[in-house]
Amino acid sequence: MLSVVVAPWARDAVPVFERRADELHDAASTMKVAVLAALVRGGADLDAQIPVVNRFESVVGGEFGNDPAWDSDPLPWELIGTRAPLRLLAERMITHSSNLATNLCLARTDQQSVAEVWRRAGATRSATPRGIEDYAAREAGVHNRVSAGDLVRLLHSLADEPELLTLLERNDFRVDLAAGLPPGTRIAFKNGWVPGARLCVGVVHPADCPPYVLAVCYSGPLADGSDRTDPAARLLARVSAAVWECRHDINQPEGDGK
Template structure:
């Protein structure tokens, strides 16, 4: 497997200061959940609205798909299968614990066009989008795929409302980019990984420098699909640490 590393860095609200392979598309993995979260926020739907918790969803290729419980790291939405759950709670599980089941329930609640509009409003390129559910295998086999670039992840984070960014501060997976920062550093982040893929994007708030945005996408053999014990995660942590060391200079370069 050939490796591709993409990176984008920008002071918050300023143009990028570093773009490396930043417009190369990668499989999005769970980073697409950022756009779903924004779509839920902008939908105007009551976060207390009760959503039926089911495991059958329309496929973008026709027919339907279901999630594999063993592939989902968050058991809480599965515990409500056959019942209901508040939409806001599902959105929180989607980004805090990266629940795949909660993601499809949120996507179904707002609709795929609303998620596409999030990418459009962010100014994302045609290389990024999330037209299918995260485990919609039939759609992927038909060439309908969720893809992203590091540059578009940066754009997406920059486009988010403060309330959405606040939800991303509760990401429980403090690995890759977060692991390269001093303990306790404030950040709003979302990562994603499967075998062969490790991505992470974050707004980082140093206590002694202006905030900045960092997005890294890696596709290659280092990514073993594990949560924390992943060589690719350690690579992203090293990159994060190097950017952190230059945090005082980022705004001067822009």
């Protein structure tokens, strides 16, 4: 299943292309954008030194931990047993998609604040009610899921928070949407991957026309769950490249497109 939404970056702009925009996919690491927004909007002291641990409260009771084998970032694991700046962990959550850093950040906010981020964005179906690898919650039917339409709404909701978008520009995993753009093209984006799903949302800033937002979500056997060599990443790159070729029409007033 492939979902695609393309929209101008202009405030209140409606999408110019939608394909299965409301279909739900495993959120994977795209939910980390909502965690980041909840953390910053909640006034967390990003310069605070917090304990780096690997035990977290499950939303259904009990505790759980992350598996380093499923994490794409080794740095937070090297800090286990020490204290680290919350700012560093928030950055690694986005730039290197650290699962451990995500749960440490989530512990400094709460699920209600994350839900408020989605509500404020105008999300219609997406929700991320549990932490990364909270398998007891997943088995109890508590799922992190997103739609392409809601991912576009989420990025639009960050328009007045340039510091968050700047952090998204530093994403190190440039193998899907970013790979479909000409080298050096500015893009603020977050991707996610698990076996069976690959998805990404980003704000693309061409040099020759206004910016646009693109969300592509794929669920299916092509996604093998690898961070940089996932065959589904190449599918997303092809979609991104096709949208790039039409970039001049995205912000055209209705009826003025070619």
